[in-house]
Amino acid sequence: MEFGQSMMPSMLLKPKSNKIVLSFFELISLKIQRINSRLAFVVIGPLVHYLVFKRFRITIENLMAIRRQYKAILKEATGPILVCPNHLTLVDSIIQAVALNSLAGHFFHFRSLPWNLPEKKNFYHKILWRLLCYLGKSIPVVRGASPVEGKKSVEKMHYLLKCGEIISIFPEGKRSRSGFVDDVDYSYAVGHLLKEFPETNVLCLYMRGIKSGGFSNFPMEGENFYFELKLIKPESKENGLKKVRDLSKQVITELKAMENNYLLKGSHANEAVGW
Amino acid sequence: MNEQQVYEKVVTLIKPYAKNQEAFSTVSKDSKILEDLQVNSARLVDIILAMEDEFNIEVKDEEADGIWTINDAVNVIKTKIQ
Numbered sequence: 001m002e003f004g005q006s007m008m009p010s011m012l013l014k015p016k017s018n019k020i021v022l023s024f025f026e027l028i029s030l031k032i033q034r035i036n037s038r039l040a041f042v043v044i045g046p047l048v049h050y051l052v053f054k055r056f057r058i059t060i061e062n063l064m065a066i067r068r069q070y071k072a073i074l075k076e077a078t079g080p081i082l083v084c085p086n087h088l089t090l091v092d093s094i095i096q097a098v099a100l101n102s103l104a105g106h107f108f109h110f111r112s113l114p115w116n117l118p119e120k121k122n123f124y125h126k127i128l129w130r131l132l133c134y135l136g137k138s139i140p141v142v143r144g145a146s147p148v149e150g151k152k153s154v155e156k157m158h159y160l161l162k163c164g165e166i167i168s169i170f171p172e173g174k175r176s177r178s179g180f181v182d183d184v185d186y187s188y189a190v191g192h193l194l195k196e197f198p199e200t201n202v203l204c205l206y207m208r209g210i211k212s213g214g215f216s217n218f219p220m221e222g223e224n225f226y227f228e229l230k231l232i233k234p235e236s237k238e239n240g241l242k243k244v245r246d247l248s249k250q251v252i253t254e255l256k257a258m259e260n261n262y263l264l265k266g267s268h269a270n271e272a273v274g275w
Numbered sequence: 276m277n278e279q280q281v282y283e284k285v286v287t288l289i290k291p292y293a294k295n296q297e298a299f300s301t302v303s304k305d306s307k308i309l310e311d312l313q314v315n316s317a318r319l320v321d322i323i324l325a326m327e328d329e330f331n332i333e334v335k336d337e338e339a340d341g342i343w344t345i346n347d348a349v350n351v352i353k354t355k356i357q
Contacts, residue, residue, distance in 0.1 A: 173315075185317075185318075187315075187316075187317045189317075241320050241323055241324055241336070242327075245321070248317075
């Protein structure tokens with residue numbers, strides 16, 4: 001499936017504003033970014049996999065099962081997919097990317113590598129970070145953006161979802177300082193998106209370092225990650241902003257339940273699988 | 276309910292969500308809710324929903340998008356309760 005080619009019946013996509021208002025240049029830029037990302041993946045992909053699995057000896061519990069489940073979800077889900085992970089470290093998106101598919105899997109099914117929405121002020125002040133974000137399928141977003149800037153970012157997300165691309169968005173809107181899913185002071189960005197695209201599936205993804213876990217900039221060397229995936233389709237009978245809040249709450253509630261499930265388990269399989 | 280009462284009620288509704296509590300000593304109708312009072316955008320949604328409940332009104336999405344200052348909020352409420 002190539003970018004720009006809708007992989008789902010257009011009737012599944014019912015944005016509130018039916019028309020994409022991005023300029024021709026912006027649409028072409030997104031297409032070019034995807035092509036460049038795929039080309040660069042030949043170099044960046046193995047490098048990232050090497051750094052994660054070999055240099056920092058990160059392992060992921062039940063890696064193969066997680067990848068099988070993700071593959072099955074992409075195959076079976078009808079409608080756009082929004083990946084909604086909890087957020088504890090600065091490199092959650094990278095860990096998530098290497099966990100969800102193999103190098104070859106991402107390259108040959110480039111759609112499986114989700115787009116990310118990094119905070120502009122965190123990653124776009126240095127040219128190298130900027131370049132890596134660009135090549136890593138990222139769209140910068142500005143927290144507290146003006147309506148015009150915000151609408152532009154949302155339009156890009158709409159366009160990507162419409163093209164069958166997968167977007168990863170942290171539903172909490174920030175890293176949880178408490179180390180646990182913040183089900184009180186969280187963002188409503190996911191709710192806004194789900195309200196615009198009611199047929200969107202949400203892939204809730206709970207990930208946590210088993211050895212040290214919690215909030216940190218980077219996972220510890222040799223960390224073993226727990227992953228759990230669950231596909232949900234939030235629905236709400238509310239209208240307007242109440243619907244936005246309700247949809248956001250459903251996603252956070254699911255993530256919280258996954259976290260509680262993890263904490264209740266207590267012990268985990270002894271054998272972790274690496275690259 | 277007159278404009279001053281609506282304004283005071285709006286300020287009361289915003290206060291629990293504002294990170295910059297000191298700004299309330301100089302708060303005015305022109306205070307920007309996100310910037311001056313440091314309310315994040317998700318909490319602004321909570322404030323608008325609280326306004327809906329308080330004044331028994333419904334704020335449309337496009338009206339919510341236009342709420343940047345306390346005065347914007349007061350004006351939206353005023354037009355709906357008249």
